[in-house]
Amino acid sequence: MKVLSLIASVLLGTWFVYSGGLKIFGTGLDRFTYDVANYKLVHAPWDAVVAYTVPWVELIAGVCLMLGILKRGAIVAIAGLVVVFAIAIGWAWNHKLDISCGCHGTDAPIQYWNKVAEFIGYFAVLGWLWWVETRRKA
Template structure:
């Protein structure tokens, strides 16, 4: 549906400030047309409402957990947590520890705010996959270490962590299904 609105814009006069008797400028815009294009969204489906709630909750959660690592326990402690997994040697443990939380924060905020939703879903799914590999490896080695996920120092409960990651993957799969079934507009990027 396209609507065309017509309205008159009055003549505008400008004078440069600070210059007494300075030059006057006038700008006459005349008749303006404003076109509004609407893709008349149908009423929200239950799946869309559920996706909105899950998207905001998951986004806020990832921004929060990333923020915990950066601002509460600190990146030095998170570097130790990453090193405890034994998957990355120095300096790569520090590189991972100093970058992953920022990806969590930015992707989480974008997901919660609805900015670059598809890209945010992909990034968070990648983060969860990386975290799952790390936790799976630690579990297979029977390591008694802190997860580092929320900045705590308590040893991780592997079965609870596996259930948590499973829930993340289910939510992300649902969000991806909702996002990719929508018709893409030319203004939408990812």
């Protein structure tokens, strides 16, 4: 169980480090601000506040999860990010927006059903990690 938990933590943490790092150092925060604005959930200057904050939270929470530092907090932070992103995707889907999700700097439109499967996967892994983590510390 410990080995599987470690593998899942490292893989999920790596994914969020990659995702946040790409937005910060790859495609750039200006591009992510544009992607956030496309959702039409928040308007300027809040789109920039979100776009300049979220990738850092992804990066820091991912590193913490990978290294096992403040692991419960990292799990909660990543779950919070996924919940907010799921709400944003639901909003875009409901409003029939043909936009990029903003995840990795591509212009490809959101594949909504693929995102549903992705969210189920995130929540399954995060729920399992939470269960293992709270069981271990109890």
